[in-house]
Amino acid sequence: MSSSSPLEAPAAPASPPAPARRRARPGRQRLGRFLLKRIAAGLLLCVGITLVSFLLTQLVPGDPVTANLGQQASADPAAVAAFRHQYGLDRPVPVQYLVYLGNVLHGDFGMSQQSHRPVSTDLAEYIPATMELALFAIVVSIVIGVPLGILAAVYRDRWVDQVLRVVSLAGVSMPTFWIALLAFYLLFFKLGVLPGGGRLDPTETPPTHTTGFYTVDALLHGQWSLLGSALLHLVLPGLVLATYTVGMLLRFTRASVLEILGLDYVRAARAKGLPERVVVLRHVLRPALISIITVAGVAFGSLLSGTVLVESIFSWPGLGQYAYNSAKNLDLPAIMGVSVVVAVVYIVINLLVDVLYGVIDPRIRLS
Amino acid sequence: MAPLLEVRGLRVALPTRRGPQLAVDDVSFDVDAGEIVGLAGESGSGKTMTAMTLLGLLPPGARTSGSAHFAGTELVGLRRRAFRDVRGRRIAMVSQDPATALHPILTIGTQLTEHMRHHLGLSAAAARARAVELLADVRIPDPEQALRSYPGQFSGGMRQRIAIAVALAAEPQLLLADEPTTALDVTVQAGILRLLDRLRREKELAVVVITHDLGVLSAVASRVHVLYGGRLAESGPAATLLTRPRHPYTRGLLDALPHPEAAAAPLRPIPGAPPSLGAVPPGCPFHPRCAFAQPSCRVDPRPEAVPVDPGHRLACPPDPLRGRPAEPVAAVRTS
Numbered sequence: 001m002s003s004s005s006p007l008e009a010p011a012a013p014a015s016p017p018a019p020a021r022r023r024a025r026p027g028r029q030r031l032g033r034f035l036l037k038r039i040a041a042g043l044l045l046c047v048g049i050t051l052v053s054f055l056l057t058q059l060v061p062g063d064p065v066t067a068n069l070g071q072q073a074s075a076d077p078a079a080v081a082a083f084r085h086q087y088g089l090d091r092p093v094p095v096q097y098l099v100y101l102g103n104v105l106h107g108d109f110g111m112s113q114q115s116h117r118p119v120s121t122d123l124a125e126y127i128p129a130t131m132e133l134a135l136f137a138i139v140v141s142i143v144i145g146v147p148l149g150i151l152a153a154v155y156r157d158r159w160v161d162q163v164l165r166v167v168s169l170a171g172v173s174m175p176t177f178w179i180a181l182l183a184f185y186l187l188f189f190k191l192g193v194l195p196g197g198g199r200l201d202p203t204e205t206p207p208t209h210t211t212g213f214y215t216v217d218a219l220l221h222g223q224w225s226l227l228g229s230a231l232l233h234l235v236l237p238g239l240v241l242a243t244y245t246v247g248m249l250l251r252f253t254r255a256s257v258l259e260i261l262g263l264d265y266v267r268a269a270r271a272k273g274l275p276e277r278v279v280v281l282r283h284v285l286r287p288a289l290i291s292i293i294t295v296a297g298v299a300f301g302s303l304l305s306g307t308v309l310v311e312s313i314f315s316w317p318g319l320g321q322y323a324y325n326s327a328k329n330l331d332l333p334a335i336m337g338v339s340v341v342v343a344v345v346y347i348v349i350n351l352l353v354d355v356l357y358g359v360i361d362p363r364i365r366l367s
Numbered sequence: 368m369a370p371l372l373e374v375r376g377l378r379v380a381l382p383t384r385r386g387p388q389l390a391v392d393d394v395s396f397d398v399d400a401g402e403i404v405g406l407a408g409e410s411g412s413g414k415t416m417t418a419m420t421l422l423g424l425l426p427p428g429a430r431t432s433g434s435a436h437f438a439g440t441e442l443v444g445l446r447r448r449a450f451r452d453v454r455g456r457r458i459a460m461v462s463q464d465p466a467t468a469l470h471p472i473l474t475i476g477t478q479l480t481e482h483m484r485h486h487l488g489l490s491a492a493a494a495r496a497r498a499v500e501l502l503a504d505v506r507i508p509d510p511e512q513a514l515r516s517y518p519g520q521f522s523g524g525m526r527q528r529i530a531i532a533v534a535l536a537a538e539p540q541l542l543l544a545d546e547p548t549t550a551l552d553v554t555v556q557a558g559i560l561r562l563l564d565r566l567r568r569e570k571e572l573a574v575v576v577i578t579h580d581l582g583v584l585s586a587v588a589s590r591v592h593v594l595y596g597g598r599l600a601e602s603g604p605a606a607t608l609l610t611r612p613r614h615p616y617t618r619g620l621l622d623a624l625p626h627p628e629a630a631a632a633p634l635r636p637i638p639g640a641p642p643s644l645g646a647v648p649p650g651c652p653f654h655p656r657c658a659f660a661q662p663s664c665r666v667d668p669r670p671e672a673v674p675v676d677p678g679h680r681l682a683c684p685p686d687p688l689r690g691r692p693a694e695p696v697a698a699v700r701t702s
C-alpha cells in the first residue's frame with residue numbers, strides 16, 4: 001500500500017452554465033442520474049484495476065502452482081492439473097483473465113502462502129480491523145482539523161492563527177514513528193491511561209461477530225465493557241495515525257476558507273447584515289467544503305498507507321501488517337488481494353467525494 | 368427637510384506598505400429620499416471605498432474621518448455591532464457583477480430570505496411569500512420556480528434584477544449600486560436603470576449609482592458627483608454637469624463617451640492613466656493629464672470644490688470651461 005495508489009483528483013467543479021436561461025428540473029431526478037453515472041464509472045475502474053493486477057502477476061516470475069500447492073502436491077500431476085484447470089491456467093491468457101475476474105467476483109483470490117488459508121478469509125478478518133482504525137482516525141481528523149482551520153482563517157494573523165500554524169506544521173512534519181513512540185511512552189508506559197496495543201486486552205474475547213468492527217459489534221450486542229475497551233484501544237493508534245491528517249486538513253481548510261472569505265459573494269453576504277457566524281458557516285464553509293472534501297479523500301488514502309507502520313507499532317491485526325508480511329514473503333495471491341481491496345477502497349472514496357460534490361454544489365448536479 | 372444621507376469631509380486612509388494612504392479625500396455630498404445620485408470617476412477614484420464606508424465594510428486597518436450622517440445615525444466611527452443593524456436593513460448594496468455577487472451554490476430563495484428573516488423577524492413562510500413578491504416586482508417570470516433555482520440558471524440581466532431584489536428584501540432606505548450595469552449589454556443596462564428609477568418613485572428609495580460611465584447617469588440621476596484621485600472634482604445637477612461641465616476631467620469623461628447622433632465620431636479617451644493609491648500628484652490630482660493645466664495647478668494646496676452656481680461645486684480654480692455653450696447629453700441609455 002502506498003500513497004501513490006490510483007486516487008486521481010475528481011474533475012474540477014464545472015463553471016456556471018451558459019448565460020441562457022435554463023429551468024431547473026426537480027433536482028432529485030438529476031441527482032439520481034449523476035449518481036448512476038458515477039457508479040458506472042467506478043465499476044469500470046474496478047474492472048480496470050483487476051486487469052492491471054492480473055497482468056502484473058503475469059509479469060512477476062514465479063510458479064503459482066508451486067506457490068499455491070506447496071512442494072508435495074505439485075509433485076502430483078493430477079493435483080497440478082486440477083489446480084491449473086480450476087484457475088484456468090491451461091487456457092489462453094485473455095480467458096485466464098476472465099476466469100480470474102470471475103473468481104475475484106466470487107471472492108476467491110486464491111490461497112495465501114503464509115497463512116495457508118484462502119486470501120479472502122484473511123482479508124475478511126483484517127479489513128474490518130483496519131477500516132475501524134482508519135475511519136476512527138479520519139473522523140477524528142475532520143472533527144479536529146476542519147473547525148480549527150476555520151478558526152485559523154477567521155482569526156488570520158492573530159495569536160489563534162499563529163498557534164494553529166505551529167500545530168499544523170508539527171502535525172504534518174513530525175515523523176509518525178516518532179509520534180507513535182512518544183505517545184506510547186507517555187500515555188501507556190508513563191501514565192498508563194491508555195492500552196499500548198491490540199484491539200482488545202489479551203484476556204478479553206472479541207464481541208459476537210457481525211460486522212468485524214469491534215466497536216460496532218459490541219454496540220449491536222450490548223456488550224458495553226467490550227465497547228469501552230475497544231474504544232480505548234482505538235485512541236492511541238487512532239490519534240497517532242491522525243496527527244498528519246489533522247495538520248493537513250487544518251492547513252487546507254484555512255487556505256480554502258481564506259480564499260473564499262475574499263470573494264465578492266462573501267462581501268455581499270456581509271453587506272446584508274448577516275451575523276458573522278451565518279456568513280462563515282453558510283456562505284463560506286459550504287463552498288469551501290467542496291475542496292475540503294477532496295482533501296479529506298486524499299487524507300483517507302494517506303491514512304491507509306499510514307496503517308502499515310502504525311499497525312505494526314501497536315500490534316493492530318489489520319490489513320497494513322498483512323500487506324507488509326505478504327510483500328516481504330512475495331505472497332502473490334495475498335498481494336493481489338490486498339491491491340484489489342485497496343483499489344476498491346480508493347474508488348469508493350472517490351465515488352463518495354464525487355457524490356458529496358453533487359450534493360453540495362448544484363452546478364455539478366445540474367450540469 | 369434634512370437629507371437622508373449627508374456626507375461631509377469624508378476621508379478614508381487605507382493601510383499600504385508605505386503606510387496609510389488616502390483613498391477618499393475630503394468628499395462631501397447629500398442624498399435625499401427618493402433621489403438617484405451618481406458617483407462617477409475612473410477606476411481607483413475612490414467610489415467603492417466611499418460606498419464601503421457607508422456599509423462599514425472597509426478593509427481591515429482602514430481609518431476614516433469626517434462625517435456621514437444617515438437618518439439620525441453617524442456612520443463614521445459607528446461600532447461594529449451597531450453597523451450590523453444598518454447594513455442590509457437600512458443601507459443595502461448591489462455590486463458590480465451579479466455573476467460573482469450572488470452566492471453560486473445557495474438557492475435564490477435562501478439568498479432572498481435569510482436577511483429578511485434576520486432583520487424583519489419573519490417566519491419562513493412569510494419570508495417566502497415576500498420573496499415571491501419581490502421577484503415579481505423586479506420582473507422575474509415564475510418567481511415560485513426561481514426561488515428554488517440557483518444563480519447559474521439565469522442570464523446576467525436576470526441575475527442583476529435578482530441581486531436588486533435581494534438588496535431590497537429588508538426594506539432599506541438607501542441602495543448603493545456599485546457599477547450595477549457594467550457587466551451588462553446596453554439594452555439590459557437600460558432595463559436595470561428603468562427598474563432603479565421605478566423603485567425610487569414607488570418606494571421613495573434613495574439610490575447612489577456608482578459608475579465610471581457618465582452616460583449611465585444621464586437618464587436617471589438628479590445629481591452627479593465626479594471623483595478623481597479620491598477627491599471631488601465637480602458636483603452638481605446631472606443636467607448641468609452632463610451638458611455644461613466645468614471641470615476638464617468631467618469634460619474628458621464625457622468626450623470619452625459615444626454620442627448617439629454622431630456614431631461615427633471617434634471617441635476621445637483622456638490621455639494617461641488615473642493615479643494609483645498613494646501616488647496622487649501634488650496640487651490638482653488631475654493636472655498631469657489636463658490640457659488646461661497651469662503652473663498653479665501643479666503645487667499644493669489641492670483645489671477644493673467650491674460653489675460656482677447654486678448646487679454646483681467645482682474644484683478647478685482656473686475654470687477654463689466657464690461660459691462654454693451647452694452640448695447634447697452624451698449617450699442616453701434608457702430611451
Ligand SMILES: Nc1ncnc2c1ncn2[C@@H]1O[C@H](COP(=O)(O)OP(=O)(O)OP(=O)(O)O)[C@@H](O)[C@H]1O
Pocket residue numbers: 381382383390408409410411412413414415416417426579642643644
Ligand atoms: N483592500 C484594499 N487595500 C488597499 N488599497 C485598496 C483596497 N481596495 C482598493 N484599494 C485602492 O483604493 C483606491 C480606491 O479604490 P476604489 O475601489 O474605491 O476605486 P473605484 O473608484 O471603486 O474604482 P473601480 O472603478 O476600479 O471600482 C484604489 O487606488 C485602490 O487600488
Ligand SMILES: [Mg+2]
Pocket residue numbers: 414415416545
Ligand atoms: Mg469600484
